[in-house]
Amino acid sequence: MTTVEKNITWHETSVTQQAYRENNGHHSGVIWFTGLSGSGKSSIANELNHLLHERGIHTYLLDGDNIRHGLNADLGFSEEERKENIRRIGEVSKLFADSGTIVLTAFISPFQEDRDRVRASLPEGDFLEVYVDCPILECESRDPKGLYKKARQGQIKGFTGIDSPYEAPKHPDVILESHQMDIKSCAEKLLILLEDKGWI
Ligand SMILES: Nc1ncnc2c1ncn2[C@@H]1O[C@H](COP(=O)(O)OS(=O)(=O)O)[C@@H](OP(=O)(O)O)[C@H]1O
Numbered sequence: 001m002t003t004v005e006k007n008i009t010w011h012e013t014s015v016t017q018q019a020y021r022e023n024n025g026h027h028s029g030v031i032w033f034t035g036l037s038g039s040g041k042s043s044i045a046n047e048l049n050h051l052l053h054e055r056g057i058h059t060y061l062l063d064g065d066n067i068r069h070g071l072n073a074d075l076g077f078s079e080e081e082r083k084e085n086i087r088r089i090g091e092v093s094k095l096f097a098d099s100g101t102i103v104l105t106a107f108i109s110p111f112q113e114d115r116d117r118v119r120a121s122l123p124e125g126d127f128l129e130v131y132v133d134c135p136i137l138e139c140e141s142r143d144p145k146g147l148y149k150k151a152r153q154g155q156i157k158g159f160t161g162i163d164s165p166y167e168a169p170k171h172p173d174v175i176l177e178s179h180q181m182d183i184k185s186c187a188e189k190l191l192i193l194l195e196d197k198g199w200i
């Protein structure tokens, strides 16, 4: 993307991230789920969101399909469009983290470089990369939206894991093997991690 030069100035706000965090009584940051379609990103993120919400923690869940209905409705699935998708989600996530919220994101986000860019845009330790690791054969047998079937039949071109790449995280903060642990256990593992890290 090209950066257009504009006469704009950054304004500091009087209510700081620290002040929001103090009001909320917990840390804020980004819990970034990545994995193949059908690996369980949405299901696990939803469950964790629920567990956190029950505890009175300020959270928000950004989910791939939903964001592509609105903010990113103009984007398809070419490599460039996926990069732009993740760039925008990264920016939105930063705003949520800045507002004292724990934001959970559930996007395939297939490229390491794009995920690393979001991590680098946040203060050290405020980004947790969660790899929902599930063999493609298992994802394909789940096929909750019938998309693998369509991709195999050639009705969807450039489907992740079939004819579009997925780069597994090199150094994720957590790996959830969703073919071996159920949804609740995966979410509880993350809850313990957030406690250990002092986020909650
Ligand atoms: N070509 C292709 N490849 C992968 N996925 C596809 C494609 N076309 C549509 N879908 C549906 O879109 C969801 C993925 O959107 P994301 O925004 O998470 O993708 S990406 O991060 O930009 O790669 C994905 O949702 P999830 O199954 O929740 O991952 C699919 O439902």
Ligand SMILES: Nc1ncnc2c1ncn2[C@@H]1O[C@H](COP(=O)(O)OP(=O)(O)O)[C@@H](O)[C@H]1O
Residues within 6 Å of the ligand: 035, 036, 037, 038, 039, 040, 041, 042, 043, 044, 106, 142, 144, 177, 178, 179, 180, 181, 182, 183, 186
């Ligand atoms: N351990 C697990 N973790 C997550 N999802 C699971 C698990 N076991 C079975 N599933 C099922 O797999 C499907 C995953 O779909 P979804 O959460 O939409 O994945 P994604 O967001 O990665 O596309 C759901 O139907 C869910 O019920």
